[in-house]
Every structure is written in C-alpha cells, then in structure tokens.
Amino acid sequence: MSLLEIRNLRVEFDTAGGAFHALDGVDYSVEAGEVLAIVGESGSGKSVAMLALMGLLPDTATVSADRMTFEGIDLRTLTAAQRRKVIGKDISMIFQEPIASLNPCFTVSFQLDEVLKTHTDMNRRQRRDRIVELLTAVGIPEPERRMQSFPHQMSGGQCQRVMIAIATACRPKLLIADEPTTALDVTIQKQILDLLTTLQRDHGMGLIMITHDMGVVAETADRVVVQYQGRQMETADVLTLFENPSSPYTKALLSALPENATGDRLPTVADFAETFAAGTAGSTEARR
Known part of the structure; x- marks a missing residue:
C-alpha cells in the first residue's frame, strides 16, 4: 500500500470570469522513503495540487478526486x-518564501512551540529541549540564543531552516517541499537540499519536491511527475526521464537546459508546438 495515493485530482476556482480549471485529472503516488519530484513551469498546478492535499485552498476552490488516501485513510471523508x-x-509542508510564511510578530521558539503543543503531549521543558534539538539538526548556530529571534532578525537561509524545523518537528511520514531553494544563493541551496535529503533518509519519510529546477530533480528524485497547464504530461523514474523522455513537453524542458544547448539560441515550447500539441491531446485521451 502506497503512503500517499491520489487519482484523478481536479481543482476548479470560481472567478468573476467563470470557472478556472487549475488541475485536470492528475495522479500521484508516494512510497515511504521515496522522493517524488513534481516539475513544470509556473502556473502548471504544482503547488495547487499539494495545497489541495493539505486542505489549504480558499473557499473559491472546488476539489474532487476519485481517490485521495494517506496510509489507507480516505482524506476526502x-x-x-x-x-x-x-x-x-503526519503530513507536513515547507512553503515557498519562508520569510512570508513565518509570523513576524512571534519568535522562532514560539512558532515551534505552537506546533509541538498542538500535536504532542510534551510538557514545557520537553518542548524546549525538542526546539533546541530541531534547530541544531537544521544547522542553526547557537540555538538557545537564536530561538528567541524574530524572523526579520534572521537571513533567508536561516528562515528556510526554521521552516524545515517546524515542518519536521513531529517527525512526519510525508514531507512536501514547495520550491525550498527559491531566492537562496547557490551555496545555501546546496545546504538546504542536503539537509532535506538527509532528514528524509534518516527518518524514512516520503518526500515530495516541487520545483522547476531540473538540476534539483536529477540530484534528489527517485521518480518525476511532469505537469503543464494543470495536466500531467509524464511520470517516470528519474533516469528514464532524462535519458528517454516520452512527452514532447518533457523533451522541450530538457532541451532548454543550457548544458543541452546545441545552437546559438535556447529552444522554447514554441519550437515544439506541433509535436507538443499532439502529445498533449494524446495524454488527455489516455487519461479519459
């Protein structure tokens, strides 16, 4: 039995101009200890899918799925x-833009303590010890002092580490990382990715990595889901995806990587328009 299984997920938003279909019948499955990457350009529905799973979409959204289970539990009911x-x-998420996700009015300690009070039976001293342990685990120096800091007193990389500490405070079985390295410099990106994969491996968590960075995918993922405009183009193990992609859109993504460039200009989706349109139609028919 998969840790997470989602079949035919659809998300529709009510707007002033009518219904907007953000997701159209996508499927996901994650095993314990597996890293699944969801890739695609901005607007492809990557974050929307995971927010639907978390139950964090606004009231204007209508979510439906043929199946949405976590450890066999039907999340729809x-x-x-x-x-x-x-x-x-058991399911936790690291959101984009950590500084915007952390509450600026409360200290790091308060925000971590809130999670532990909500989901554990620890007493005050145990929670404090756990906070120090978590901040140490994510590489925050002088955790006893930094736990009293407010988010604006920390760097972007430190705020991202605090978000990871909050998300892993209760040792979740499934961790969702939504663009965890956005707006971080290259060295900090590497540290954050190493931290996430180490935590995932040490605790046997399932990890869903939302990204548009194919380098991150190649380095961290076991399997990959490729999305475009709310539809699922391809699902494959990471080696197959890079060596023998089946979707024209995936081929376009890989061809646009600078290291794969063969001419004076990087290719775009427009260069694959004809084959891409055919591939998209084929994928839609296959799902039906």
Missing part, C-alpha cells in the same frame, strides 16, 4: 477536526 490530527503532524 475526514472532518476538519480529524484532518487537523493528520495535517501538520
């Missing part, structure tokens, strides 16, 4: 109270 026992504890 859970009450709000039941969902709160799973989300944040």
